[in-house]
Amino acid sequence: MNFEKQVISRSGNVCELSGATEDLQIYQVQPSEGNSADDFILISQNLKNQLEGSVEVSANDWRCLNDSMWSEVSAVKVVAYRMLDQLKGEGWPNDLLEMIYLDEAELTWAKAGMEDEDAIKHIDSNGVVLKAGDTVVLIKELDVKGSTITAKRGTAVRNIKLVHDDPTLIEGKVDGQSIYILTQFVKK
Structure with missing residues (x-):
């Protein structure tokens, strides 16, 4: 069945995520049967390409989720999550993830389409999984390359960032300087 007219009508002919009005596409939110308009969203071609993996994800393109995560359309909330x-x-x-509300069915749908098993995990020296925004402590004195700074053992590194393509690296600030740190030298 074709639900395109229902989705366009529901969305007001704008991207349900970003509010864009040009180059719009219908996107089926997987895994769904595609049996109703509720399984689809109207989305800009740029965001659709990023969702499908045909182009690299650009984080700034997704800042629109700050508004669209409050949509009453389940499929929109699932994609936002x-x-x-x-x-x-x-x-x-991270703050938005803490605020977004999905009922039990929406959360189940959202998690069914996520690839947790293949996700890169950043693990500290004690085997604890690190998350972006965590605070870690250095377990060894480290010389910072390209600088005269020596990061002392016991130094707290707050609000860390994870390096997406390398599970052995995190980014954090020591003495006001942003540095990369091997996860084997930190503990949560």
């Missing part, structure tokens, strides 16, 4: 979870290494999505 998934993208906020995917981008949580950026830092800013």
Whole structure:
């Protein structure tokens, strides 16, 4: 069945995530049967390409989730939740993830389409999984390359960021300087 007219009518012919009015596409939020308009959203081509993985995800393109996560349309909230979870290494999505409300069915739908098993996990020296925004403590004195700074053992590094493509690295600030730190030298 074709639910395109219902989705366009529901959305007011604007992207249900970003509010864009040009280059719009119908997108089926998986895993869903596609049996009703509630399984689809109207989305800009740019965001659709990022969702489908045909182009690299640009975190700034998704700042629109700050508004769209409050949508009354379940499919929109599901996509918002998934993208906020995917981008949580950026830092800013963490607050939004804590605020977003999904009922039990929506949360189940959102998690069914997420790839947790293949996700990169950042693990500290004690085997604890690190998350963006955590505070860690250095367990070893570290010389900071390209600087005269030596990060002392016991130094707290607050509000860390995860390096998306390397599970052995985190980013944090020591003495006001942003540095990369190997996860084997920190503990939560």
